[in-house]
Amino acid sequence: MGLKRGEDAWLNQPRSRLAMPLLIVAALASALLVLYAAGSLPLAAGFAAAVLTAAALMVWYQRLYPPDVVNRDATPDWTVARAAADASTMAIAVTDRAGKLVCASDLFGEWFPGYPTPPAITADEALSASLASVARAAWRDGEARHEGMVQGALRLDVDVTRTGRTEEYLLWRFTPVRLPSALDDVHRFLTGEAGRQLGEAGIMAVMIGGEGRIRAANGAFLLRAAGRIDANITGRDFAAHMRVDDKGRLFLAREEQGGLPLHLLQVPLKRAAQPHGVQTSAQDGPMLLLLIDEPSGGGGTSALSYIETLLSLLPFGLAMADRDGRMLFANHAFARAAGIKGDKPSYPGDLVVREDQAAVADAVRRFAVGPQMSGDIAVRMRDNPDDPVALSLAGVRGLGEAAVLLSLKDNSEESMLKRQVAQATKMQAIGQLAGGVAHDFNNILTAIIGHCDLMMMRHTPGDSDYDDIQQVKSNSNRAAALTRQLLAFSRQQTLRPQILQLPDIVADVSTLLKRLLGENVKLDVTHGRNLGAVRADPGQMEQVIVNLAVNARDAMPEGGTLHIQTYAVPAAKVRDMRQQILPVADYSALRVSDTGLGIPPDILAKIFEPFFTTKELGKGTGLGLSTVYGIVKQSGGYIFAESELGRGASFVIYLPVHSGEAEQPAAPAALSARADTWGTGTILLVEDEDMVRAVAERALTRQGYKVLTANDGEQGLEVLAGGEEIDLLISDVVMPNMDGPAMVARARDTHPDLPVLFMSGYAEEQLRKSIDIANVAFLPKPFSVSQLAQAAREAMAQRPAAE
Incomplete structure (x- = not known):
């Protein structure tokens, strides 16, 4: 800085030395001009003296108040820039036009060991080439960006900006991208109200990634490990905040003197899938670390009470067992996933079927001793023996009696989805079989009906064989109706769709329904407003309503009421329903409900299967609801069943509103x-x-x-x-x-x-x-x-x- 100012002073000296002689010459020249013009020597001398006096005053003023010298080429004070960069949550580096690294934050050095110079910050040549292209774009355009850079377990967005007074530097900013994952719940747990409550209970909680860097921490850990509850330590190495004494006890590095030893509990949050029976280290994946001050007496009972308080708040199922395999604690999520409704079981094996009890007991004993390991075993719960679940075990130390941490995922929804997929696969296979059988059977019926027609051409109604032929043809037509039901289930029947209104279809079939339902069943029909037109086969839709009505009548042996309702379902209401199967669109709905006995939950999932029936032998084919399902799906609609035992059942059909032009209904074949x-x-x-x-x-x-x-x-x-x-x-x-x-x-x-x-x-x-x-x-x-x-x-x- 001093050198630059001396150079400026030296450069200003020639101007001061040359200014006075020039002013003297200018004054003499002006006096000569005045003498020549006025012819008066005193006047010329006075004018020259005035000019010289004014010049002397100006020189004196400049020396008394010299102008400020702006040092534009002064070297920047990078210590200030580095301090500002370290306070940021992103890694920052600055390079000059020569491609040299002139400044970088500490976080940049942690993420990129050795402080490499951008863009060559990794061994990946393709990534370095991409960053070099971004740098050239930044020099040209002033700024550029590269998204999705992967550095170890981090995913970074890189922003490059041309900066400086003369824009001779590039500012590199590496911002971590927060990707949504299953760990978000734990992150919100630690940084929210629950994390604050843990801190008040004396529990420090930290979530780290598989690489050992901090992803989130509650306020209690921030205050004791970094000195400020608002400190930002995301991305830093967790081990750097800890120390171990010569006795193997764990302390916070910041509490060098007088600190209490800490109990450390590791809760695995996520592990890569392993083959059955293969053990993996507890350090392999993201973990929740719980730090609790060891009481002065050194006992583990108080620490265990802290842990039980924590586990009761966590949203995933966790339990603890001692070295003998006895259950010590289970939180609400674990009890719900394991089906525990009353008192806590004595052993984890009490939760599984008899065949899996020995395997569970052996696994608990193995994880209770030796090094801290973790693994999964497949078990079948006693309350749900049909669906195997994964029981995770992890050995823990320093918690008194607690030696094994058990984790059980509530996979009831996952099991339900698996059953639905299996059901859909089975239905598709049966549908293909039914369609193939119906196709081959139709060939046989075509020959039978054709020969009957040919024979009836040679016989008149009075002949003795005419009635027999007519009976054969009638039975063949009944068989053809059965094949149409099979084709309807497999969605391979021939439909004649028309643009129609659901209330019109209900009105056309109401007279038939009253005869089918009998005197004990009351028919109640209501229609909503502003129903959109749908595109469907009117005859097949009548068949749908008749089949549903007959099933409802059979479910009300003592009588009751059959409700048929039509109403509009706009897209906004479908969106509010949050139905995973029903796409967001405008629908016209048809609801058929009864006040009968209802459908048991174990049967509700099977009602649309072909040939499944709860009726007595000979009183049902099991094709009624499967035919309804096939007609609705082939018409582009959706059908859902709802039922409670003793409160009847409801079938809701959603048909998409037709948005095209109206079509003229086709004339019946018999008339055309x-x-x-x-x-x-x-x-x-x-x-x-x-x-x-x-x-x-x-x-x-x-x-x-x-x-x-x-x-x-x-x-x-x-x-x-x-x-x-x-x-x-x-x-x-x-x-x-x-x-x-x-x-x-x-x-x-x-x-x-x-x-x-x-x-x-x-x-x-x-x-x-x-x-x-x-x-x-x-x-x-x-x-x-x-x-x-x-x-x-x-x-x-x-x-x-x-x-």
Whole structure:
């Protein structure tokens, strides 16, 4: 600093020495000009003297009050900057244009040992290259940022700013990112009201990471370890705040004299998953450390009471056992997870099934002696033997009788989710099986119904065989209804969705419901306002209401009331419901509830399974609710069951509000069908089932068509390439060798305008999603002779006229 000021003074000296001669010369020149102009020597001399006097006064004033010298090139006092950086929660470093580290905080040295110079602060070349790019951007733009840098157990955001009076420095700020994790609850526990209460009870609590650095601490530890309750020690090494004397006792490093020895209790918070039976050190993961002053008498009873007070406040289940395996303490969370409802059990083995008691007792004995270790064993609780849970054990020392810390997680919600996933998987497998069975059975029913139709064409109602044939066809139609239920459960039935209002459907089916319910059951129907229109099959929705009503009637053998309610559920209400399965949207809801016996909780989870029934043998197929479930899900809706024993049951159906344009309802098939099904032309029939192909060929031939047949797709292409003009292609969808869609795709290459009619036992909606072929018609199996003829005639009518 002094050198810079001397240089400035020296630079100012030539200006003072040159100023006086210049003023004298200027005064003489001015006097000569005045003498020449006025011709008076005294006037010229007086003017020169006045100029000289004014100049002398100015020089004297400058020497008396010299201007302040600003030292712009003075070296900064980095001690002040370093002190300010150490008070921050982030690591700070400063580099100059030459790439040298000129200042860094202590926290920077802890996170980056050896004080490396940014950007080369780690051995990761890719990270160094990224930081170098950030530095160049900061020199160019004034600031830059790099997010998500990983340094050990830390995750840091790096902010680089160009700074300084002439902006010749880069300021590097490394800010730790707080990621949400399961440890957040413990962090809030320590820094909140519960942590303050622990401090008042004399318990110091610290949460450290697996690397041994402090993540959170309560006020009692901050006050004694750092001297201030508002001290910021996050990220610092916990061991630096502790010391051990020659007797192995633990003290706070700041309390060098007169401090009491401390009891240290380690509570593992999180460990990496290990194979069954493998032990891991208690230091492997984040831990909650509890420090308690050892009483002057050296006993552990007082310390144990402190620990029991702490464990009763923690939100996760913890218990303690002595070396003999006896239970000493269990907090409320542990009791809830273990199913303890009365007195505390004598041994941990009393909580598990008989087969696991020996394993638990042996584990407690092993962890009670030897080094402090921790591990997990899988056990089955006595109250819930079907779902194994993980019992964590950790050896503790210095707490008197307490030798083992037990931890049990309340995984009831997790078990419920696992059961739901298993249930969904089972339902999906059964649905695929049911769909396959229904598809094959539909082929058989198609042949039976077709042959019945053909025989009825040769018999009149007066013939002796007519009634028998009619009975066979009637039973076949009942079997077809059963397959439709199977397809409804597996969500593979053919739906004819329309835009409709739920109150209209309820009104249409109310008359039928009154006859089904009988005199003992009262029907109560209410409708809400502002219901949105939904898109569903009206016939299938009527089936849903009928099935639910029949089940409700059977649940009220002594009579009761059946409530049917429709109401609007806006998206805001769905959001408030916090339902994990129901997406946020606008819905129209249908609630069907009764005042019957209710459904037991163990049965409530199984009611939508196919063939599950609680009715007597012969009084139920077990397909009623599974059919309801399949229709609702295939319509894009959701169904939930609610019940309490003795208070009835409720089924709530949510159908999404249709936002598209209104559609015109399709005319019933019976009304739109033409009376005349006769026609002319050549039809190629491709079907791998011989019985279906035979009855379809006979039916179409009787209607006046010429029919060519093929067993699979490859034969169908050969017939098509034979040269004969084909007016219509009728094909099954699923066939060996080459299926129907593959055959049609190749046939359209040579016959682009050929009409196609697919026959299938699967739903039309499912087929259209999997078949990317335009201008094709579908005929669901089983079908009658007249339905086949009608479908063929309508498909041929779609062919464009020849030019």
